Amino acid sequence: MRVSLKDVAEHAGVSVKTVSNVVNKYQHVTPATRHKVQQAIDVLGYRPNPTARHLRKGRTGILALAVPELGNPYFAELAGAVVDAAAEHDYTVLLDHTQGRRDRELLVAQGFRTRVIDGLILNPLELEAEDLAARTDEVPLVLIGERRYDLPYDHIAIDNVAAARTAVRHLLDIGRRRIAFVGARRDRPSRPAHLRLLGWQTELAASGLAADDALVGRVEGWERADGAAAMAALLDSGQRPDAVFAYNDLVAIGAMRLLAERGLRVPQDVAVVGFDDLTEGRYGMVSLTTVAPDKRAIARLAVESVVLRIGGGAGAPEGPRQLRPGFRLLERESTLGRPDG
Amino acid sequence: MRVSLKDVAEHAGVSVKTVSNVVNKYQHVTPATRHKVQQAIDVLGYRPNPTARHLRKGRTGILALAVPELGNPYFAELAGAVVDAAAEHDYTVLLDHTQGRRDRELLVAQGFRTRVIDGLILNPLELEAEDLAARTDEVPLVLIGERRYDLPYDHIAIDNVAAARTAVRHLLDIGRRRIAFVGARRDRPSRPAHLRLLGWQTELAASGLAADDALVGRVEGWERADGAAAMAALLDSGQRPDAVFAYNDLVAIGAMRLLAERGLRVPQDVAVVGFDDLTEGRYGMVSLTTVAPDKRAIARLAVESVVLRIGGGAGAPEGPRQLRPGFRLLERESTLGRPDG
DNA sequence: GTCGGCTTGTACAACGTTGGAAACGGGGAC
DNA sequence: GTCCCCGTTTCCAACGTTGTACAAGCCGAC
Numbered sequence: 001m002r003v004s005l006k007d008v009a010e011h012a013g014v015s016v017k018t019v020s021n022v023v024n025k026y027q028h029v030t031p032a033t034r035h036k037v038q039q040a041i042d043v044l045g046y047r048p049n050p051t052a053r054h055l056r057k058g059r060t061g062i063l064a065l066a067v068p069e070l071g072n073p074y075f076a077e078l079a080g081a082v083v084d085a086a087a088e089h090d091y092t093v094l095l096d097h098t099q100g101r102r103d104r105e106l107l108v109a110q111g112f113r114t115r116v117i118d119g120l121i122l123n124p125l126e127l128e129a130e131d132l133a134a135r136t137d138e139v140p141l142v143l144i145g146e147r148r149y150d151l152p153y154d155h156i157a158i159d160n161v162a163a164a165r166t167a168v169r170h171l172l173d174i175g176r177r178r179i180a181f182v183g184a185r186r187d188r189p190s191r192p193a194h195l196r197l198l199g200w201q202t203e204l205a206a207s208g209l210a211a212d213d214a215l216v217g218r219v220e221g222w223e224r225a226d227g228a229a230a231m232a233a234l235l236d237s238g239q240r241p242d243a244v245f246a247y248n249d250l251v252a253i254g255a256m257r258l259l260a261e262r263g264l265r266v267p268q269d270v271a272v273v274g275f276d277d278l279t280e281g282r283y284g285m286v287s288l289t290t291v292a293p294d295k296r297a298i299a300r301l302a303v304e305s306v307v308l309r310i311g312g313g314a315g316a317p318e319g320p321r322q323l324r325p326g327f328r329l330l331e332r333e334s335t336l337g338r339p340d341g
Numbered sequence: 342m343r344v345s346l347k348d349v350a351e352h353a354g355v356s357v358k359t360v361s362n363v364v365n366k367y368q369h370v371t372p373a374t375r376h377k378v379q380q381a382i383d384v385l386g387y388r389p390n391p392t393a394r395h396l397r398k399g400r401t402g403i404l405a406l407a408v409p410e411l412g413n414p415y416f417a418e419l420a421g422a423v424v425d426a427a428a429e430h431d432y433t434v435l436l437d438h439t440q441g442r443r444d445r446e447l448l449v450a451q452g453f454r455t456r457v458i459d460g461l462i463l464n465p466l467e468l469e470a471e472d473l474a475a476r477t478d479e480v481p482l483v484l485i486g487e488r489r490y491d492l493p494y495d496h497i498a499i500d501n502v503a504a505a506r507t508a509v510r511h512l513l514d515i516g517r518r519r520i521a522f523v524g525a526r527r528d529r530p531s532r533p534a535h536l537r538l539l540g541w542q543t544e545l546a547a548s549g550l551a552a553d554d555a556l557v558g559r560v561e562g563w564e565r566a567d568g569a570a571a572m573a574a575l576l577d578s579g580q581r582p583d584a585v586f587a588y589n590d591l592v593a594i595g596a597m598r599l600l601a602e603r604g605l606r607v608p609q610d611v612a613v614v615g616f617d618d619l620t621e622g623r624y625g626m627v628s629l630t631t632v633a634p635d636k637r638a639i640a641r642l643a644v645e646s647v648v649l650r651i652g653g654g655a656g657a658p659e660g661p662r663q664l665r666p667g668f669r670l671l672e673r674e675s676t677l678g679r680p681d682g
Numbered sequence: 683g684t685c686g687g688c689t690t691g692t693a694c695a696a697c698g699t700t701g702g703a704a705a706c707g708g709g710g711a712c
Numbered sequence: 713g714t715c716c717c718c719g720t721t722t723c724c725a726a727c728g729t730t731g732t733a734c735a736a737g738c739c740g741a742c
Binding site: 370371393 | 694
């Protein structure tokens with residue numbers, strides 16, 4: 001059976017509280033008592049029961065991270081970084097994936113697993129502002145990811161518009177002029193890919209180029225298959241872009257695969273830039289130029305934010321904060337050199 | 342403040358236990374009382390406190406899954422499947438990654454987070470049998486992954502030897518004869534990749550071919566970069582294989598990347614088979630033939646096994662079980678057709 | 683009308699821990 | 713020798729829940 005404080009106390013001939021004091025390194029315990037208790041602990045192999053401790057203290061030491069899809073390498077890599085960052089604060093991470101479905105995101109936000117967790121880091125895709133506004137659960141929440149809500153929650157995300165502009169700027173710099181954006185949502189044009197689409201439009205406009213809607217490839221999701229499908233549709237519509245800025249690396253990889261099937265060379269015929277810096281992008285037949293968000297910084301800031309809010313708010317910043325970790329453009333083979341012909 | 346059973350009881354004018362009975366759908370409660378209590382619950386927005394419940398019941402409803410690296414898509418996809426399988430049994434999953442380091446694996450096995458979790462699913466890489474034999478923690482443990490230990494724990498893994506033989510058989514069937522194995526460990530020849538290496542040897546021997554040690558590419562790890570490095574070393578040593586069977590898809594992808602850099606065509610010059618069926622493998626410039634372990638089955642069996650053991654053993658099988666989920670060979674472009682020349 | 687049996691609800695204790703107040707005991711000051 | 717103080721330890725209650733034992737109420741049967 002399990003060993004409890006009581007067992008140790010009996011074995012050492014002291015009270016339960018004294019054992020608790022030793023375990024918790026309470027100052028006023030005589031060396032003799034401490035030693036006696038410590039020995040009993042060692043002999044019996046006592047280990048504190050976190051559940052009871054948590055009940056008493058009202059905290060569990062567990063953070064939840066909810067991302068759309070663990071099978072997506074971006075979120076997997078991010079999750080790994082969050083686990084590490086949480087460990088630095090003595091927190092453990094409970095992972096959930098919502099499959100980007102609004103009902104599941106809602107369930108998570110509403111505290112489906114409330115009270116097992118001390119705080120929640122959520123990356124919503126489909127969740128609406130009103131869903132979040134109606135949230136009643138008191139567990140501290142911080143948001144990550146591209147979607148922005150005007151709500152009293154900290155939000156951690158890179159400056160997506162600036163990052164997208166950097167990517168498009170790079171394509172312009174290497175002489176491309178018919179730059180497609182692949183990865184806008186088909187159904188709701190203004191949803192998630194919004195900011196990167198805006199960055200694309202803005203940078204083109206800043207260079208005096210029109211952001212032609214015919215050069216926008218629309219998708220159902222942001223997996224590799226979606227990128228391939230959108231690229232196919234774009235080519236089939238008669239467009240002949242000399243560059244593609246993709247919503248993310250997966251979409252870019254799908255698009256590159258399709259370009260190859262159609263006999264178009266990357267980068268000679270079509271340069272490609274992705275977003276996320278997946279390790280995968282480095283090892284394709286043509287390595288992928290990409291915008292690399294600082295994932296470790298995102299994870300660190302998210303964990304720090306939520307941990308700050310957990311203390312009951314003592315020392316926590318007043319209003320919601322917008323935190324903007326950095327990003328870099330990593331130039332690789334997919335944008336090497338000026339266009340052929 | 343938080344609402345507890347007591348608050349609901351006062352509001353409804355009944356005892357705490359009656360509220361508990363309603364919450365737990367205990368049969369013998371009159372509709373009138375039930376309704377009254379339910380209304381109080383709704384008004385106050387009561388939600389049970391799992392921590393207290395768990396303290397009382399001795400279970401937490403949390404399973405831990407420890408894999409080497411979440412950034413590795415295979416483990417990420419597997420983790421996703423485990424989360425889903427656990428949800429079917431009303432369990433939540435706590436994720437940990439050990440980075441394949443023995444000390445971290447040991448920490449996890451020893452119950453680093455004991456008692457927050459009801460059961461542990463562990464995929465060890467470096468852990469030794471004696472480490473596990475010395476385990477004192479009573480939390481039920483099941484093992485997944487390629488390593489086999491002769492210990493009283495359930496083990497879930499596909500038949501790696503048979504799977505490897507299937508892959509090699511396929512390469513033989515399409516006319517390849519100089520088949521390399523890429524992904525044996527450099528430092529300890531008999532460690533993890535062991536079984537797949539054995540399958541390679543066995544199938545070659547069964548066809549009357551020698552398993553030439555010069556055709557074994559050795560690695561430090563099993564990432565894409567390791568595959569590329571091992572492939573480079575193999576070619577630099579003067580070998581000219583007409584096929585590669587890689588330890589896993591990541592190694593295969595790294596190897597393919599290097600083959601392309603050296604001007605060798607896949608599959609015409611070198612056919613390649615991987616292992617894991619990563620989505621990534623489908624979207625390279627040349628899609629990758631691979632051995633696809635049934636990840637959902639692995640996840641399901643692992644969760645079922647550990648859940649069985651949690652009940653205190655009632656109804657649980659006596660001894661340790663070896664469970665062998667299935668696998669399939671998925672033929673794609675990287676092994677299309679007979680060799681050129 | 684009384685009894686037995688069943689249904690419904692209550693009281694109490696317990697899970698293992700920790701905060702706070704009270705009790706204890708030893709040592710120094712007078 | 714007595715008193716007081718302070719450091720140390722113990723006692724009690726509480727966190728929120730549920731299992732067990734039992735009391736109360738109701739019904740029909742004899």
